[in-house]
Amino acid sequence: MNHSKPRILCVDDEHLNLSLLDAMLTPRGYDVIAAVNGPQALEKIRTERIDICLLDVMMPGMDGFEVCRRIKSDELHANIPVVMITAFADTEHRIRGIEAGAEDFISKPFDAAEVLARIKMLLHVKGLNDRLNSACHDIAKLSAFGEQIIINFDPANFDFQEKIDSIVQQIIRSRFDLKDSPQIVVIGMVDQAGSSHWLRYDSSRAATEKSAISMDLDRRLAFSDNALPIVVYYNETDAELAASTLVGELKKQSIPVFNLVRYSNDSFCLIALNYGREVTPLDATVLNSVVMQSLFLKSLASQVRDTESAFEYTVFALARASEANDEETGDHILRVGTYCALLAGQLGLPEKFVQMIRIQAALHDVGKIHVSPAILKKNAKLTDDEWQEMKMHTVHGSEIIGGHHRMGMAARIALSHHERFDGSGYPYGLSGEQIPLEGRILSLADQYDALRNARCYKPAFDHETTCRIILEGDGRSMPQHFDPAVLRAFRMLERQFAEGYETLIRQKSWSRPLNVPPGQTAGLPGGNGVLRHAAN
Numbered sequence: 001m002n003h004s005k006p007r008i009l010c011v012d013d014e015h016l017n018l019s020l021l022d023a024m025l026t027p028r029g030y031d032v033i034a035a036v037n038g039p040q041a042l043e044k045i046r047t048e049r050i051d052i053c054l055l056d057v058m059m060p061g062m063d064g065f066e067v068c069r070r071i072k073s074d075e076l077h078a079n080i081p082v083v084m085i086t087a088f089a090d091t092e093h094r095i096r097g098i099e100a101g102a103e104d105f106i107s108k109p110f111d112a113a114e115v116l117a118r119i120k121m122l123l124h125v126k127g128l129n130d131r132l133n134s135a136c137h138d139i140a141k142l143s144a145f146g147e148q149i150i151i152n153f154d155p156a157n158f159d160f161q162e163k164i165d166s167i168v169q170q171i172i173r174s175r176f177d178l179k180d181s182p183q184i185v186v187i188g189m190v191d192q193a194g195s196s197h198w199l200r201y202d203s204s205r206a207a208t209e210k211s212a213i214s215m216d217l218d219r220r221l222a223f224s225d226n227a228l229p230i231v232v233y234y235n236e237t238d239a240e241l242a243a244s245t246l247v248g249e250l251k252k253q254s255i256p257v258f259n260l261v262r263y264s265n266d267s268f269c270l271i272a273l274n275y276g277r278e279v280t281p282l283d284a285t286v287l288n289s290v291v292m293q294s295l296f297l298k299s300l301a302s303q304v305r306d307t308e309s310a311f312e313y314t315v316f317a318l319a320r321a322s323e324a325n326d327e328e329t330g331d332h333i334l335r336v337g338t339y340c341a342l343l344a345g346q347l348g349l350p351e352k353f354v355q356m357i358r359i360q361a362a363l364h365d366v367g368k369i370h371v372s373p374a375i376l377k378k379n380a381k382l383t384d385d386e387w388q389e390m391k392m393h394t395v396h397g398s399e400i401i402g403g404h405h406r407m408g409m410a411a412r413i414a415l416s417h418h419e420r421f422d423g424s425g426y427p428y429g430l431s432g433e434q435i436p437l438e439g440r441i442l443s444l445a446d447q448y449d450a451l452r453n454a455r456c457y458k459p460a461f462d463h464e465t466t467c468r469i470i471l472e473g474d475g476r477s478m479p480q481h482f483d484p485a486v487l488r489a490f491r492m493l494e495r496q497f498a499e500g501y502e503t504l505i506r507q508k509s510w511s512r513p514l515n516v517p518p519g520q521t522a523g524l525p526g527g528n529g530v531l532r533h534a535a536n
Contacts (some may be wrong), residue, residue, distance in 0.1 A: 057097070082103055182481075223267065316333065343486055425443075
């Protein structure tokens with residue numbers, strides 16, 4: 001594994017002293033950066049990575065005390081240890097150095113063994129401080145990130161996998177020189193069926209890449225046997241790491257392993273690999289914070305699923321109640337939702353819209369709760385008063401659904417699904433894009449299903465007849481009643497409509513369709529010049 005060499009800034013106006021320090025330090029694996037005055041030293045610190053500074057006190061212009069004060073007053077570089085090299089051994093100069101922020105002193109002429117010992121000790125202390133500061137920074141960053149998740153939590157739009165991806169981005173290495181971050185993160189999760197799924201995140205290229213992998217591990221090796229977490233960390237010098245089954249499996253996935261920190265419980269495993277330095281218990285603490293957030297999100301995701309399941313159940317329960325006095329219960333609302341989702345997808349609408357319309361389309365006829373069963377089941381022409389009552393089911397439906405933001409689409413569908421693109425529909429005679437898009441989609445989906453199914457006032461039509469009526473018209477239902485874009489989408493999908501219908505209707509023996517020739521639908525019972533299938 002590549003560990004970066006410690007970089008030591010040597011500051012002295014005497015070139016001989018700089019040469020002596022370089023000859024002492026370079027053979028022992030240190031990178032030596034030289035500066036001959038204070039301003040040059042400050043510029044080196046500003047522009048390059050410096051791990052420790054050996055600083056002469058007596059220099060022309062800006063002396064070592066002033067250089068030290070400026071280093072320590074800069075929050076970004078204040079953690080760089082400063083060793084002052086001075087010919088003065090008196091207490092006064094040492095006090096001035098301490099007040100300036102120096103960590104240590106070396107007296108001239110310096111002893112090589114002493115210089116090397118002090119450098120080694122200060123680098124060790126700096127390493128510990130850097131790791132502690134990095135861990136505190138990471139935990140603070142993750143806490144702020146988690147706080148934003150909670151503040152912006154929207155159960156209707158919550159995506160667990162998206163949040164896990166975001167958390168990984170908080171900890172994985174974003175630049176090559178960030179040695180405190182892992183280069184690779186592997187996450188394993190156990191689903192409700194007990195199967196494990198693994199993802200690999202790799203920052204070795206320009207952008208983090210995510211891919212699914214198949215880890216062939218006994219579940220007991222990947223996850224702990226109980227809910228109590230196990231946190232471990234390994235470095236490449238650990239014999240136990242090299243011999244472990246986990247590392248062997250990671251290498252089978254073409255994942256190199258130099259070091260790792262692993263967290264696992266009975267359903268979640270996170271492995272952070274290949275930090276740019278040795279890992280410590282502090283890295284395990286950061287990882288524990290990461291996993292706590294991940295498990296919190298997993299719990300949220302489970303609650304969201306339960307909430308959404310209850311929401312869908314409530315929607316379909318209300319929809320079924322609305323059809324209690326109709327001839328068809330349940331299957332019609334499922335089919336119409338399926339057709340709407342097909343059309344919305346073909347129109348290129350967002351997946352969120354597709355899923356919403358699939359569910360909320362079920363409530364399009366909820367207003368029929370307010371319509372007399374005698375009207376719904378009447379197999380003769382409706383009177384003017386009955387027809388007016390029937391048309392009001394759109395307004396009643398919108399009022400029943402109400403104004404909650406989660407149900408906005410359902411309310412718009414209920415109110416507008418009998419409007420027609422040419423303005424000949426009801427309840428308000430809207431036309432074109434005055435009609436909400438979801439209403440225009442539902443209009444065609446509802447018409448298809450109404451034509452396919454038998455009613456007390458009409459027989460069931462087969463798929464070909466239904467398509468002919470929708471696409472060519474039959475005098476009552478006409479192509480201009482529909483949004484042209486929705487009509488084109490239907491033309492592309494009509495075979496999928498037929499397949500969806502057959503799948504959901506297969507067990508309904510009474511719904512065998514009739515093949516009705518063109519022009520022979522005019523004599524079927526209707527109401528006020530509009531086929532009843534267009535009113536349902």
